[in-house]
Amino acid sequence: MPEEFRVVTHAELRGPELAALRVLFDREYFAEYGAWDPDQPYGYSPATVHALAFVDSDMVGHIGFQRRMITVGDAPVVVAGTGGVLVDHQARGGGLGRRLMRRAQRAMREDTQITFGYLGCREGVVPFYERSGWRRIRAVERHVSMQDPQATVVSSDSPLLIFPTMDIDWPSGDIDLRGTPW
Secondary structure, three states: OOEEEEEEEHHHOOHHHHHHHHHHHHHHHHHHHOOOOOOOHHHOOOOOEEEEEEEOOEEEEEEEEEEEEEEEOOEEEEEEEEEEEEEOHHHOOOOHHHHHHHHHHHHHHHOOOOOEEEEEOOHHHHHHHHHOOOEEEOOOEEEEOOOOOOOEEEEOOOOEEEEEOOOOOOOOOOEEOOOOOO
16 A cells, blocks of 8 residues: 655645545544534644645545744744644554654754644643654643634643754743644
8 A cells, every 4th residue: 555645735735635634534523523624623723734644545644734933931932833633543553643743744844934843632642742753841821712712721731742843942931822723
């Protein structure tokens, strides 16, 4: 089964790719969250860059990210806010997710403005990210509510992870995502 990995901007996605992404996400999340919308995926910030995995020309994996300046303490930090990390059930267990993550991380490094990948996730998937080079941080995070754009959500208990794209240290302090999470 030949694998292929592609990185495309959101604007480069065409009808067949969008349809394949819709199928991939709806298989996983439709029952809980409804239909996938590429411009506002389940209330999260949309990806501007998509790393896609194909097996035998079928899309089986996705990692999205969006470049954004956030604030950590008093420091502005440009991150690749990462989300939509998904591998089809039938393609799991063979390392495809790790290989797709490496391709997404390479795309993050190729954008010279991005200093860190950044994501929040469920506790159960932290080991996957750590094995893929992400590092857990502990901080208070503020972001715009996904349900009410006038509200701010403050949290300190969800896992937060970073992936350095350059040889610099993550600043200390509270995190303001300056928008909705990914």
